[in-house]
Amino acid sequence: MSDGNGAVPILQVENLKKYYPVRGGVMGRKIGDVRAVDGVSFSVREGETMGLVGESGCGKSTLARALLRLEDPTDGTVLFEGNDIATASKQDLFQLRRDLQIIFQDPYSSLNPRMTVGEIVREPLLVHGVGSKEEQVRKVRDLLETVGLSGDVIERYPHEFSGGQRQRVGIARALALEPKLVVADEPVSALDVSVQSQVLNLMMRLQKERGLTYIFVSHDLSVVEHVSDTLAIMYLGRIVEHGPVDAIYGRPAHPYTRALLEAVPVPDPKQRRVSVPLEGEAPSPVSPPAGCPFHPRCPFAIEACKAAVPALEPVGAKVVDGQAEHFAACIRQGEI
C-alpha cells in the first residue's frame, strides 16, 4: 500500500546476475553461458507489492530464487534491510530466511505428500525452534484459520484437498515464521478463476493486516495490475521497464511492455482488439542478440538499437523524494 510507511526500501537489488554454464562437445566442456538473469537492479518498499512479469524463459523464476538465495547468484547484491543476502554466510542466511519466504506456483507438487497439513505448516517452526510444542500446535491452528481452513484439516494429507485449499496450506506455511517479505512465484496460475480470486483476496488481506511486502511473479497482467503497487517487466534476463503500476499501464514507455499489454485479451466482447500481434518468439538467452535484446521483434527498432544494450533511464519528469520512479530501457522511449 502506498499510503503506509511506504518510503523505506526493504529490498534493494543491485546488478544481480545468474548465469548457468552451457556444456557441449565430447568432453562436456563449458562452451558458454545461459544468462538467465543478466544485471538486474530494483528496490521494493516495505508493505508494497512489486509485480514481476515477463514471458516464459525470461528469467522471472530464476530471479525469484536468486533473491532468496535458493540459487547462488553469479554476481550482484541483494540488500534486505541492509544485509546482503547474496554473500551472507550459512548461519546469517539461516536467520535471514525467517524473514523471507516463498510461495510456489504448483499447489500439487510443492507440498510433501507424506506429511499431514499440520506437519507441513509446523515444519518451519520446528526447524527454527520457535516456541514450545503446545505453542507450535496453537500457532498452526491459528495460521490455518487465518487462511480460511478449519482446524480439523490438521490430520489430513495434501491429496485430500482442492488446488485452492492446497495453495492456502502453502501460504499458511510461508507465514509460519512471520516473514517480512514473501516472494510468490505464480501463486494463482494453476487455479480456476473463481478460486484464484479467493487466494488473491487472502493475500491482499494478509498484506493489510501484517504489513507484508510481496514480490508477485506472474505472467497474468490483469492479476498483476490488480495486486501490485510497482511493476518490473523482464525480457531475456533484464528488466526493460520498472515503475508504478498506474504509470506503466497508463503510458507504457518500452515497446515490449506495450506489445505485452496489447496482447492481453480483454474480457469484454465490445472491446475487441484490431491490432496485429507482435511477431516471432523471444530468442534464446544462450545467444541473445547484440544491442537491445528486443530489437529483432521491435516494431520501432532502428540501426542504433543494435549497437548497445540500452540502460534503464528515467521516464518523463515525475520525481518522488528527489528520485525518479519510472524507468525504461529503450533509446527511443521519448519518441514513441
Next chain:
Amino acid sequence: MLRVRDLAVGFDTPAGFLRAVDGVSFDVHAGRTLGIVGESGCGKSVTASTVLRLVPRPPGRILGGEVWLGEQDVLTLPSDDLPGIRGNEISMIFQDPMTSLNPVFTVERQLFEVLAMRFGMSRQQAHARSVEMLRTVGIAEPESRLRAYPHELSGGMKQRVMIAMALLCEPRVLIADEPTTALDVTIQAQILHLIKDLQQRTGTAVILITHDMGVVAETCDDVAVMYAGRIVETGGIVEVFDSARHPYTRGLLASIPRRGQGRKAELPTIEGIVPSLTAPIEGCRFAGRCWKRRTLGAADAARCASEDPALRAFAGGEVACHFPVEGTVRPEEMTS
C-alpha cells in the same frame, strides 16, 4: 455444421462411476466460433474427445447422445470410417501437443502424411505447402524445422507445428482444446489470429475450449458455460458477457480482475467447491454454491435443492436455472 445432442459420458473410477458429461447439447455453425468455458474438471475436454470418439474405453463409456456432422451421426459410424472423419472433416488441437505429434517421425513426415491423405499431394507438393504453413504459423527457418523431431522443438514451437497440422487439413470443424493456455500472451495473440484467419478463408466452424474469459470475449461468437458436466448457460457472446442469466456465469465473470477496477479491492468469489461427480446430484448442481439461492425464500430455495433445472430459452440464449438473474447485481450481493 455440427449438432451435438444429449451427450452423456462416464468413467469407471476407484471412487465409483463418474458422470463427466451429463446431457450436453450444442450447435456450431460454419464460419462461427463457439467458446466452451468452465472450471477445471467440468467436462470440457471429455465433450471434445467424445465428438471425435476419442474417449479411452475402458474406463470411459459413452452413455448416450448424438453427434451430427451433416447427415451422419459420428457416434454410430463404423469404426473404419473414423480415420476419414478425424483430420479431414474434424481436426483437433490438444492442449498437450504430444497427444497429436508422433515422437519417432520428423515434422516433415507427419505433415506429409496429413497432406497425402487429405489432398493426395506428392512429396514435393507437400514440402512446399508445409514450408508455407510453418511460416504462416510463425516458425522461423521452416526448412530446417521440417527435418526436426518433435523433442528437438520448444513447447511453443511444438504447439505451432500441431496447429499447422490442423490448419493444413482445412477441416470443416476445428476443435481447439486450450490451444494457447501453455503459451505466452504475445504468442497466444498470434495463434488466435491465425485460427481466425483460417476461419475467414475457409468457413471452418470452430469450437474453442478455454478457461480464459478474455480469450472467449475476443474470439468467440457464441459461448457455452459448463458446470459439473452440464451446460448451464449458452448465448451470443455480447448477451452472455453483458447480461448473463445464470448465477454461476455472473459469479465467474465478476471474479476476474479487470482494468480500472479499484486496485487491491476485494474481488468477488464463488465460495465452496464443485460437487463430486461420482455421487448422484439432486436438484440444481450449482445449488450448494449459489448466491442467488441464498436470497430466495424457503420454498424457492427448497425447489433449487430438489428439482434439476432444464435449459430453457430466453431472448439471446438458454439458461438452466429456476430463478434466472435479471438486471445488474452488485458484487457484494454475490459474495455474501
